[in-house]
Amino acid sequence: MSQRMVxxxxxxxxxxxxxxxxxxxxxxxxxxPVAGYSALWNGIFGDSYxxxxxxxxxxxxxxxxxxxxxxxxxxxxxxxxxxxxxMGWLAAAYVGQAFEMPTGLHAVVAxxxxxxxxxxxAFIPGLLKAKLQVHEVIxxxxxxxxxxxxxxxxxxxxxxxxEKTEKIHESASLASEWLxxxxxxSRLHWGFVVAxxxVIIMWILLEKTTLGYELKSVGFNKNASxxxxxxxxxxxxxxxxxxxxxxxxxxxxxxxxxxxNMMKMTASTGIGFDGIAVALLGANQPxxxxxxxxxxxxxxxxxxxxxxxAGIPTEIVSIVIALIIFFVASxxxxxxxxxxxxxxxxxxxKIKEGK
Amino acid sequence: xxxxxxxxxLTALLASGTLLAACGSNDSKEESKGxxxxxxxxxxxxxxxxxxxxxxxxxSTWEGIQAYGKEAGLKKGDGGYDYLQSASDSDFTTNINNxxxxxxxxxxxxxxxxEDSVKEVAAQQKDAKIAIxxxxxxxxxxxxxxxxxxxxxxxxxxxxxALESKTGKIGFLGGMESNIIGGFEAGFVAGAKAAxxxxxxDVQYAGSFGDAAKGQTIAKRMxxxxxxxxxxxxxxxxxxxxxxxxxxxxxxxxxxxxGVDRDQYDEGKVDDKTxxxxxxxxxRVDVAAQDMIKRSAAGDFPGxxxxxxxxxxxxxxxADSHGAISEKTQKEIDKAQKDIVDGKIEVPEQPKK
Numbered sequence: 001m002s003q004r005m006v007x008x009x010x011x012x013x014x015x016x017x018x019x020x021x022x023x024x025x026x027x028x029x030x031x032x033p034v035a036g037y038s039a040l041w042n043g044i045f046g047d048s049y050x051x052x053x054x055x056x057x058x059x060x061x062x063x064x065x066x067x068x069x070x071x072x073x074x075x076x077x078x079x080x081x082x083x084x085x086x087m088g089w090l091a092a093a094y095v096g097q098a099f100e101m102p103t104g105l106h107a108v109v110a111x112x113x114x115x116x117x118x119x120x121x122a123f124i125p126g127l128l129k130a131k132l133q134v135h136e137v138i139x140x141x142x143x144x145x146x147x148x149x150x151x152x153x154x155x156x157x158x159x160x161x162x163e164k165t166e167k168i169h170e171s172a173s174l175a176s177e178w179l180x181x182x183x184x185x186s187r188l189h190w191g192f193v194v195a196x197x198x199v200i201i202m203w204i205l206l207e208k209t210t211l212g213y214e215l216k217s218v219g220f221n222k223n224a225s226x227x228x229x230x231x232x233x234x235x236x237x238x239x240x241x242x243x244x245x246x247x248x249x250x251x252x253x254x255x256x257x258x259x260x261n262m263m264k265m266t267a268s269t270g271i272g273f274d275g276i277a278v279a280l281l282g283a284n285q286p287x288x289x290x291x292x293x294x295x296x297x298x299x300x301x302x303x304x305x306x307x308x309x310a311g312i313p314t315e316i317v318s319i320v321i322a323l324i325i326f327f328v329a330s331x332x333x334x335x336x337x338x339x340x341x342x343x344x345x346x347x348x349x350k351i352k353e354g355k
Numbered sequence: 356x357x358x359x360x361x362x363x364x365l366t367a368l369l370a371s372g373t374l375l376a377a378c379g380s381n382d383s384k385e386e387s388k389g390x391x392x393x394x395x396x397x398x399x400x401x402x403x404x405x406x407x408x409x410x411x412x413x414x415s416t417w418e419g420i421q422a423y424g425k426e427a428g429l430k431k432g433d434g435g436y437d438y439l440q441s442a443s444d445s446d447f448t449t450n451i452n453n454x455x456x457x458x459x460x461x462x463x464x465x466x467x468x469x470e471d472s473v474k475e476v477a478a479q480q481k482d483a484k485i486a487i488x489x490x491x492x493x494x495x496x497x498x499x500x501x502x503x504x505x506x507x508x509x510x511x512x513x514x515x516x517a518l519e520s521k522t523g524k525i526g527f528l529g530g531m532e533s534n535i536i537g538g539f540e541a542g543f544v545a546g547a548k549a550a551x552x553x554x555x556x557d558v559q560y561a562g563s564f565g566d567a568a569k570g571q572t573i574a575k576r577m578x579x580x581x582x583x584x585x586x587x588x589x590x591x592x593x594x595x596x597x598x599x600x601x602x603x604x605x606x607x608x609x610x611x612x613x614g615v616d617r618d619q620y621d622e623g624k625v626d627d628k629t630x631x632x633x634x635x636x637x638x639r640v641d642v643a644a645q646d647m648i649k650r651s652a653a654g655d656f657p658g659x660x661x662x663x664x665x666x667x668x669x670x671x672x673x674a675d676s677h678g679a680i681s682e683k684t685q686k687e688i689d690k691a692q693k694d695i696v697d698g699k700i701e702v703p704e705q706p707k708k
Binding site: 049163185260264267304314 | 450532
């Protein structure tokens, strides 16, 4: 079997395996897997509404995945994407409702504000890591809680004790009547274009610039990079800030696209944490992250339709979707299995030819 | 060669897609047969992130819908009654839309968090009828708002606490400060002061609806400072109050707690004979849901209006005290209840600042 064939087969086999195990779970708990999977399928591609909602769900995952992947590539574990995303969400929602600006420009300013907010939030763990060697995992996790409650307090302050901020002005909105009418009133917004741009920006940054080379180099080996004359602590801080900026823009997608405001939350959104899985699924490559986000977002949105159409409880849906992702992520095992199989075939072929 | 293999993979993908899609259409046909009675009034609901078994208003709404469904002989599913759970805030709109697109005659949106989604869907789907609980959405003809006069029932709880207190000091434990929880506080304080002007009410907020540990810390401080009855309107945070009250009771302190939203008697069990839950301030979301369904089925959907359920409509009230409230106090409570229903007592809606 050629290498290329294996490359194509691995994801296909892993998805099929995930579907089979998911089907067993549904069967055991007394639901029809056929009905379940057709509901999942319809929830993703069923009609233009579902497709619109699926793309909308994918968008923030692209950003959280890019944020985590960028940090990984530069040798950092950014577990604080959740918090950075929330600060970006807050900043974009605030800029969107507090200022008056021409259409288009307003949205750009709001997105930039979100990037700055996310970047600043990630600057703190970056600085602590670079100057005092405080481990960024601990700091970023704790910063998530700080972000959650800071955002809640800020929402109270902005809205005079209310539960959510006011809606952003039309001029800052990424939503489009044209997109909505194309997709039967789905909440599809222009954010997906921004997401694709972000993927390209990250690729250029990492692969085509000196800065990207330095960042990666520090990620591979700090000491060697320092020996080569790179400023390690500057690069660590910069890596976290850029990662945080991606996360912040992800928050802007929720503020300017999906919701048009920000509401008080009692727990994290989960988008940031899922970003870790998205990044790993995509092998920390920008375009891989895009694919990972498409898988995650599609399953997430399609999963909503399983209780709706097939009456399968949300708990079972979560298990089935987790299983599919689990098998996709363990593609390495399947690759190993496939290679073993092809080796055996070759061996038997050789023996046959020897006869 | 390369192209052929990619082509093969694509074909396989397409084939499986068509197969699945085909299964899908078969299935939906079968499902649509599920509703026996085509003229029946079908009802569905969307939960907030608390889930269908939150032991609070989501569960209560669903119980109301189920009761209606049984009465009308309907089945769960299309054309009958159903619910969808929301795992995150971004699911609200999708879920409401899904139910509207399945042609349910009335869709309940449970909780003020769904307000924006309700506005959005209602503006797009003019034929949909949506009822939102705990929030007011004005100016939309296809949305009815359901509110509760929790302050009235809290007033009764205040009367009970003030008269039953032996130390002359009682406590109020709130979740997050908001208009809705403010109603509980205002009613409770007003009732207590009316029953016994000398009573001291210790008001504290935990800043969260899900922090039982913090609830317990606050409850401990209240009990330690001499309060002997504490009323909570704090969701999951209130679990901490029950834990602390049970611990106090075990160490010999004669303390009580008052529950909220539904009868929380089960939460306060110390042993087979002792229970620390004096009573609970009930928000009868199930009663309200059934009433709304009946009105809508009869063609009297109160679109654009706010329907408020109070003591008069049995929409709020006090739970059975299981003997914890003396007959003398109970008479005072009954009197206060009558006065509120008759309009002789006006219960404040928000605490004095």
